[in-house]
Amino acid sequence: MRAPAAWRRSEKAKRADARDEGRIFSFTTVRSDDGDGGKTIAIIELPGKEKIISEIVLPSGGAAPRIGDRVVPVCRIITRGPPIEYGSKWALLLPGG
């Protein structure tokens, strides 16, 4: 991808809010040719905002997502700092997480 698109995405990342919490509206796992299990992509409903499409990071152990499950930005779990890669990766929130 050329630089301007990458720049626009990074600007979008800066505007993100790590406190966001959403729910899965729909999801799918895209299988990859190399047999690594593929990536899970979801449409996420965010209260008061337009839905977003994003990759979902699943917990190890293989818990399958369901429509309505809660998700948060990955950065909130990993760094608790300002969001990075907003919109590209969200994590399924485990019970009590």
Place this chain on the structure above:
Amino acid sequence: MPRRVFVVAAGSSRFGERWEAGQAELAKEAWQDAGFRGKIDSLFVSSMASGAFTEQEHLGPLVLSAIGSGSVPSVRLEAACASGGAAVRQAFLSVRSGEHDVVAVVGLEKMTDVPPDEASRILSQASLAEDEARTGATFPALYALMARRHMHEFGTTEEQLAAVSAKNHSNACLNDKAHFRRTVSVDDVMRSPPVSDPLKVLDCSPVSDGAAAIIIAEEGVARGLSENPAEILACEQASGPLGLCARTTICGIPAAASAAKLALEKSGAKLSGIDLAEVHDCFTIAEIMALEDVGFFPRGGAAKATERGETALSGSVPVNPSGGLKAKGHPVGATGVSQFAECFLQLSGRAGKRQVKGARTALTHNVGGSGATAVIGILSGEVGRK
């Protein structure tokens, strides 16, 4: 006063992996199949991504030379997978308005010269590139998201989706131009490898090479060019947001519903009077949503109706008698034109073993991308009335 517009000839190349044929050869094959010997006033060519697939742009004159139609105006038109329908609509408007009397539309796509992952990347350019494509949401993924939500809201099952594939493969066995002429069962579909769950390999249309052509004319000229012309009663187009996230629903395609409503109003046709439909089944869920968007069945009703056989060739509303995108094939720029060609064959009683008995009125449904563009056509023939 707007003029009446008729299809006077139509043809198609064989769809499939056509490594031996380039774009010009495919166009010529479709043109020769149409068997049209008259003169045209202009040419519309539809193709989604000829430059990306073949490094050949400027298709208007390329195709015009291939079909030997002189020096008339020629232009290529792009609207993703709805390029064909959109080109037919432009041709329809140019004849209806009185600007031209006879106009040709040739749709084509040459997709198999690139590896499958490259084809997938090229096709993804018709989605919302910065949000959807960069996330890895290929078109199978986008339609899988729709399917999952449809299953959640209406209880649609994977077996019901598989029934769409089985039905369209069965129809394609009767079409000698189809990419896949073999039957598949619901079990075959269910056992096929997952692509983007809940969609499996046999829920997805193939990457195909192919071309289709139709020639349309104003009423007076049409009567002299064809014994059985089919009138285009309406050809309407509507648009919606490019990305799924901005839509009011993902259990249907609002642009298709809008275009269908307009087409029915303008044509004066009633849904109960439609004898067959060629709809955009790029994925099995897409056919289900198409039937609900047009209004053949209520929301949540099309999957059950398909399972009951109501959309089979012998059903109450035969859908995709050609085999559809799923089994006839999906050379994207050709698809919308091919739908009109199939309806013309059906309405003129020349569809052979897949002929819908007594067909008088037909509907085409062509969608671009994940549904941001939709074109609906309604055609009426005279043979079925005789």
